[in-house]
Amino acid sequence: MLKRLGISLLAVALAAQTASAQPTKVDIELSLLVDVSGSVSSAEYGLQKTGYVNVFNNTTFWNAFQSSGRTIAVQYAEWSSNGQQSGTSWTLISNSAQAASFASVISAWSRAFNNQTGVASALNYGVAQINGNNFDGTRKIIDISSDGCDNEGGNVTGARANAVSNNITINAITIGAENSGCSGSLANWYQTNVVTAGGFLETADNFADFNDAIQRKVGREVNSVPEPSSFALVGAGVFGLVGLARRRRNAA
Numbered sequence: 417m418l419k420r421l422g423i424s425l426l427a428v429a430l431a432a433q434t435a436s437a438q439p440t441k442v443d444i445e446l447s448l449l450v451d452v453s454g455s456v457s458s459a460e461y462g463l464q465k466t467g468y469v470n471v472f473n474n475t476t477f478w479n480a481f482q483s484s485g486r487t488i489a490v491q492y493a494e495w496s497s498n499g500q501q502s503g504t505s506w507t508l509i510s511n512s513a514q515a516a517s518f519a520s521v522i523s524a525w526s527r528a529f530n531n532q533t534g535v536a537s538a539l540n541y542g543v544a545q546i547n548g549n550n551f552d553g554t555r556k557i558i559d560i561s562s563d564g565c566d567n568e569g570g571n572v573t574g575a576r577a578n579a580v581s582n583n584i585t586i587n588a589i590t591i592g593a594e595n596s597g598c599s600g601s602l603a604n605w606y607q608t609n610v611v612t613a614g615g616f617l618e619t620a621d622n623f624a625d626f627n628d629a630i631q632r633k634v635g636r637e638v639n640s641v642p643e644p645s646s647f648a649l650v651g652a653g654v655f656g657l658v659g660l661a662r663r664r665r666n667a668a
Contacts, residue, residue, distance in 0.1 A: 439549075439550050439551050439552040440489070440508065440550060440551050440552065441487075441551075441552050441553075441554075442487040442488060442489045442508065442551050442552070442553045442554070443486045443487055443488060443553065443554050443555065444486075444487075444488045444489070444553050444554065444555050444556075444557060444637070444638065445488075445489045445490075445506075445546050445549065445551050445552075445553035445555070445556045445557065446488055446489070446490045446491075446557050446559060446634075446637060446638075447490075447491050447493065447503075447542040447545055447546055447557070447558045447559065448468065448490065448491065448492045448493065448559050448561075449493055449495055449501075449538050449539070449541070449542050449558060449559065449560040449561070450464060450465070450468070450492065450493065450494045450495065450561055451464075451494075451495065451496075451533065451538075451560075451561055451562035451563060451564070451591075452494045452495065452496050452527055452528075452529050452530065453495075453496045453497070453529070453530070453531060453532060453533040453562075453563075453564060454496070454530050454531055454532070455533070455563055455564050456530075456563060456623075459623075460563075460623040461527055463623040463624060463626055463627070464561065464591075464623060464626055465522060465523070465525070466627065467626045467627040467629075467630040467631070468492060468519075468522050468630060469519045469522050469523045470519075470627055470631065471519075471630060471631055471634045472509075472515040472516065472518050472519035472522065473515070473516055473519045474515075474631070475512040475515075475516070477635065478509070478511060478512035478515040478516075479511075479512050481509075481510075481511075481512075481515075481638065482510060482511040482512065486510070486638075487508060487509070487510045488508075488509050488510075488553075488638060489506050489507065489508055489509075489549065489551035489553060490506070490507055490509060490518065491503050491504055491505070491506045491507070491545055491549070492504045492518075492521070492522050492525065493541065493542070493545065494525070494527065494528065494529060495529070495534065495537070495538035495541065496529030496530065496531040496532060496533070496534065497529065497531040497532040497533075497534045497537075497568060498532075498534040498536075498537040498568045498570060499534070499537060500528075500529045500531060500534065500537075501537070501538060501541040502528045502529070503545065504518075504521050504522070504525065506545075506549040506550070506551060507521070508551070532567055532568050533562065533564040533565065533566055533567050533568065533597075534566065534568040534570055535560070535562065535565065535566035535568075535570060535572050535575070535610065536566055536568070536570025536571050536572045536574065536575040537568065537570055537575075538560060539558065539560065539572070539575035539576065539578070539579060539586065539610070540575050540578060542558040542560070542579070542584075543558070543575075543578055543579050543582055543584055546558070546582070546584060547582060555585065556582070556583060556584040556585065557584065557585050557586075557587060557637055558579060558584055558585070558586045558587070559587050559588075559589070559633065559634070559637060560586065560587075560588050560589070560610065561588070561589040561590075561591065561626075561630070562588070562589075562590060562591065562602075562606070563590070563591040563592050563602070563623075564597055564598070564602070565597045565598040565602065565605050565606075565609075567597050572609045572610060573609055576609070576610060576612060579612060580612055580613075584612075585612050585614055585615045586610055586611055586612045586615050587611065587615045587616050587617070587618070587633065587636075587637060588606040588607075588610050588611050588615075588617050588618070589617070589618040589619065589620060589626075589629055589630060589633050590602045590603045590606050590617065590618075590619050590620070591619075591620045591622065591623055591626055592620075592621070592622060593621070603617060603619050616636065618630075618632060618633040618636075
């Protein structure tokens, strides 16, 4: 009798442990990979980080997101040379308060690197982070921002293939136009070597334009879960109005 009771209690404990280990289901897992290599000055780093902070402080957008009933798990991570990546904990966001809290985490983040541009290593880091977190997204996305091409000799297309094999989409945002390390257009290099099929490329003319560009980009990514609704139009409209207002202020 006692033996059977002990076995039953053990089975209950194991079942509870298994249940607690199950990943949290979300609509999107989003890895934000932010280039902090040596070509990014302190001022440019500040503009770039502020762009991400503003995305998550956009209460109008995140209130609309909350109304949609969707959830997102997100990580902000900075990268430079091979093996040099550092990121926040993965955070669940379903409303504007949680988004604002994550914005505070990004705002308090300190730059740890200032070296070469290891794109392949950064992509592989993003894949490992998505696979190793405690979330299970309907869509899994790496969002990489950079002002330069890989100059560490990494296998960038191999890293992209690694992402594809793990059902991860890679989107990119490039900062600037020409880059000698890319043998021409920075955007073309990322489109050819980094962005996956089904992914997309966003461009910012310079770091001053990054704020509006990253708002557009994250707006598209957050609204990328297929669903027959008008929410995607709402999100795109919100971010478009934000960008228009800023451009008008800048022109004034």
